[in-house]
Structure formats: structure tokens, C-alpha cells
Amino acid sequence: MNPWLKPWADCSAPFFLLAGTIVFAAVLFFSCQQSERKQFLKIGLPEEPRSLNLWLGTDANSRKILTQIYQPLYNRHPETLEIIPWLAAEDPVVDADGLTYTIALRKAKWSDGSDFTSDDVLFTRQLFFDFKIPRYYSKWKIIETLEAPDPHTLVFHLKKPSAIFMSRVMTAPIVSRREWEAVAKDAMTKEKPLRSLQDHEVVTPMGTGPFMLSEYKKGAYIHMQKNPYFFGTNKTIGGHLLGPYVEDVLYRVYGTSDVAILALKKGDIDYYWWDIQPGYIKDLKEQDNVDLYFNKKSALYYLGFNLRQPPFNDRALRRAIATVIDKKFILTRILQNFGTPMHSIIPSGNHFWHNPDVAKYGHGQSKEARIKAGVEILRAVGYAWQTPPVDENGTLVTPSDILLPNGKKMDKFVILTPPADYDPKRAFAGTMIQEWLRALGLPAFSRPMAFNSLLDTVKGKHEFDAFVLGYGKLNLDPDYLRAFFYSKNDKPRGWNMSGYSNAHFDAIADIQRTLIDTGERKKLILEMQKIILDDLPYLPLYNPHIIEATLNEYFGGWVAKVDGIGNIWSICVVKPVD
Secondary structure: OOOOHHHHHHHOOOOOOOOOOOOHHHHHHHHHHHHHHHOOOEEEEEOOOOOOOOOOOOEEEEHHOOOOOOOOOOEEEEOOOEEEOOEOOOOOOOOOOOEEEEEOOOOOOOOOOEOOHHHHHHHHHHHHHHOOOOHHHHHHOOOOEEEEEOEOOOOOOOOOOOOHHHHOOOOOEEOOHHHHHHHHHHHHHOHHHHHHHOOOOOOOOOOOOOOEEEEEEOOOOOEEEEEEOOOOOEEEOOOOOEOOOOOOOEEEEOOOOHHHHHHHOOOOOOEEOOOOHHHHHHHHHOOOOOOEEEOOOOOEEEEEEEOOOOOEEEEEEHHHHHHHOOOOHHHHHHHOOEEEEEEOOOOOOOOOOOOOOOOOOOOOHHHHHHHHHHHHHHHHHOOOOOOOOOOOOOOOOOOOOOOOOOOOOOOOOOOOOOOOOOHHHHHHHHHHHHHHOOOOOOOOOEEOOHHHHHHHHHHHHHHOOOOEEOOOOOOOOHHHHHHHOOHHHHHOOOOOOOOOOOHHHHHHHHHHHOOOHHHHHHHHHHHHHHHHHHHHHHEEEEEOEEEEEEEOOOOOOOOOOOOEEOOOHHHHHEOOOO
């Protein structure tokens, strides 16, 4: 019998022995059921995890499981978003040059009861380097040497000061030498060592986190049990007294949101770990046993331009377009008020790094005012119309095709979007942008394209005019600003898809990476956002809320943060309700 059923079975015995006292037994039975139910936190997943091998399971659903097992030295505080000690005992001691970080480790154990030591960190680093493991190798290259003077102390020597050392390097998961050394040694003998490492079947992953794997039935469920050696138990970290307060977590895969939502309403699961669509909200609000959560996402959905060629190599044209786009319509009609209009590249939920004082084109203006402002921007640099969008009486009219400053008619251009069955919001936004631009006489055409083809066209070949794309989960460290707009990243498959080039931006993007002083770095990050919103290689459009739902009958205490309640903090503090 599967162990998660055992408590129920244990409770059933007295029921039969006390058959003569049916009422008492029924009460006892119900009580046992309730008790058993409160030991098992049941969570629905939208898809099967790709792999429980840490080096292969980089998809969202794999990470939901693996982040409960493998832990980093530092973690991000759920409310302040600051980097705080996790497996590390305290903040690092940093030398005056910002090149040496001395870190004391907590006295922690792996889930098999063996000691977690600095040697495990040495081993993890060597693994990153030997296999050039994606996601980690490129970031850990900043480390010149790593010393372990004793089992609970590490000394990192960096090649140069790094602002992202704590947020992007020290948040990597640490693995056990005991679990991985023999696997790595064997993999290194193979023709493709990394592939061999990733293909290794992990049956009993060894971690330092709050839960450990008990049983995995592919296509059915994943059973996690409380790790009796979790270093955080009964400790207050980040202002939260950590458990875990449940013995078991059971994950089940639901093929569709309809099935998962039905399971939630029936009480079969306590939480569906996925962003649910607004269409479910009305029904769920009528359920007394369901709580809804609306949290900001660290996301960016935007209109991008190809700055490498006309007509979008003209900043004035991009500003006129930004002015006529109606973000209020996007919020109310496309997001159905479950989201936020975006004005900067860094979303407002990332409140420490977000710059609220960037240019807000057309913000708060009526349709008439936005079109008139767009016309003035274009006229000022030489654009013209035979029939302008605004007549001599100041009335909006249907314009003729716009003429470029050189007197030629603007060629038709295409706004690429994902198809509606992939992302209806982005497809709808593209259609509406087409209509708003035609009000200026711009020959815009929105065209849905299969997502992979769209990426290849925009990011690989650079054969496009404009596009609507998005990042659903941006890192909370703002260094992606540099990646998106750094001129050296303007290359096939490079992050700089618009082909933006600004020497001043490049210079401060490089400097911010070297600043250890967070306040000084923040000044540059704010300036970078302002530059981008002045030049507009991307126009931020919207940031949808993440909408989640929980059953409130058995468990409570979920920790809400940017990107929702599905996080390690919730897993550590959710407890049975009275």
C-alpha cells in the first residue's frame, strides 16, 4: 500500500472493532479522515515535471519539486526581496575591494543524515566547471578561486567586483558530493559528459531542503515527505518561523485547468500551482471553501521594434506610436483588470529597482488627445499626410497614408504576434495596436505566427518590423536590462532583439555590474530604465497578475510574493487550520 494511505488505514481499524457503537465509530472515523487529510498537503500541477535530475529538470514544474530538495546558500526574502542567508549562517564578510567574500555556513545535514559542509560547495563548483552546466557555469566563472579553510567556512575570491554575485551566483543550488561524485566521475568518461550527467536517473535525491522525495509514479503523483534534518525547522528566517508543518505533500498532474479547478472545488487538492485564467474567477468567488490570490508577476509584455532598418530606426516615429497606444484599454479589455499597465522595463512589483519616473507616453490622455499628440510628434520631424488625422477644425478624421520626411509613402509593415490559441492576450494586443496606428495613417498589419517561428524570425534572423512578445518570469535582479539592450548582444540568437545601440547605455550597463554598493547601483539601474524609455527599442505594454486559488478547509498560511504563493516560503510555513 502506498504510504500516504497508511494513516487512513490505521484509523479504519477501530472503526470495525467498535461496530456496536456505530455513532462513536463514525465520529472517530470522520475525525481520523480529517486528521489524515491535514497531514497531506495536496497540490495540483499542470504538467508532468520533465525530470527530477537537477541538471536536466529546468522546466517550471520540475523546479517546483527540486527547489524543495536542493537549497542555495542565500535566498530572496519574500516580502523585501532582499538576498538573505539560507544555508549560509549570516551575511558574507566582504573585503574593501569587493573581491573576497567570507561566508559562514549553518550546521546543516543532508536528508540522509550526513553533514553538509564546505566541501559540498567546493564539489558543486567543480561540477559546474567540469560539465559547463548551463545556467550556472557562466555565472560562476566570476570566481577566481574558492577556499574551504574549515568545514563551515568558505572564502570566495572573485576576478573582479560583481554586483550580481549574491543574486545570481550565491542562489545556485548546492548538491552533495556523496550523491553526485561517482555519477560525475562515470559521466566524465563518456563521449558527451554533460548529456550523460543529465541522463542519470535520480531515484533518491539528497537535499538539505524541507522535503525529500518518497515516491514518484510518473503520470500519477509525486509523494514528498518532511525532511527530518531540514536546517530551518523551528528557526525564524526572514521573519518567518519555518516548519514544515505538514508531514507529506502529494503532487498530482492535471491535464487541463478545467479538471484541476473542479478538483479544487471538490476538495481533492488544496492548491493548483498554476496561473489560472480570469474566466474562472466568478465561479471560484462563489465558493466559500476557496481563496483567491492576485499577485504581481515579475514579467514584461512589450512591443518591440527593429531599429536596424526604416521606418523604426526613427525614434520620433517610435515615440508617436507609444503615444497613441491605449494602455487603459489593454488593462480593462484585454487583461479584464487583472494586471497592470507597464511604463518601464522593470515591473513595478520589483519595487526596489523599478523606476516610476520614466516617460509615460499618452498616459491619462483621451483618444483624441493621444492622436493629436502623436501627429505633432511626427509633424515636427517632417512626416506629412494629404489628409491629416486631425483637420483644420481639430476634429479627428480618417487619414490618408502617411508620407515619410523624404516625401515617399511609408511601406506597409507587420507587427508579429503569437497566435491566439497560444496567447490570446498578445494576439489581441497586436490587433488593437494595428488599429491605433492606422488612426495615424500608419500602414500597420498585425500577423500571428507560430511561436517558435516567431522567435526564429525575430531573434534568429532579425527579419521583422515589429513584434509583441513577453517574458513571463524575469529574474528579480535587474541585470537583464543590460542583456536586452547591450549593443554586443545584437547578434543572431542574441538577447538584443531590437538591435539597440547606445554607447552611454553600454557604459553604465557595464559599470552597474561592478558596483557592490546597492544604492549606487540603483542610481544607474534607474538611469538605464529612463534611457530605454526615451529611446524606445521596446515599449512596455502590460504585466498581468498571477491569479491562484487554494482550498481553505484544511491548510492556511500561504506566503504571497511577486510571482505568487507557490514558493519555498509557503511550503515551509503552510499549516493545518484549526
